[in-house]
Amino acid sequence: DAGITQSPRYKITETGRQVTLMCHQTWSHSYMFWYRQDLGHGLRLIYYSAAADITDKGEVPDGYVVSRSKTENFPLTLESATRSQTSVYFCASSPGQGIQPQHFGDGTRLSIL
């Protein structure tokens, strides 16, 4: 089925470990985004990508790394997880810079102990 899928849906890990969150979309949308959602902060943009091999920092990029070797995949890596990175992470895609809305995955709930 067409759509945007995130994996895993739930993850528990320990501080200092590396964690990679996966995002895959089947629409061939050019633009992809990573957000984190925390109570009191709403959605905050971590990184975004305009096309394969083009990525840029958002509002809260520290401690995160992204790559986009293929249009359909946009993994997010926490190189050395910290407790402050406990959050719900959402991936989104959109077809272009124009008027089209974003399409969101169902999120990854990440707990760092």
Next chain:
Amino acid sequence: AQSVAQPEDQVNVAEGNPLTVKCTYSVSGNPYLFWYVQYPNRGLQFLLKYITGDNLVKGSYGFEAEFNKSQTSFHLKKPSALVSDSALYFCAVREASGGSYIPTFGRGTSLIVHP
């Protein structure tokens, strides 16, 4: 710079009554405006958008929103609320030309519809 404000963290309404979720925005030029809904353990789902034209925009699930340029507002409305409308609602804005193509989201408003 662009910004959006949702002044109410929570809105409570009785089933069958009209509902309004407020959103105000700030952009340098003309805005593109969006409303999304988030149900528990799900991602955001697009409801409706204002790009240009008619100030009253109709969207999914019977929702509509009114664009008011003089008040820089884009309030979400529904004539008769359902318990199933209970969810988190997000307003988003981006500038229509120039600036960043990345939308800015509000902090969200929790809508609770009481039976």
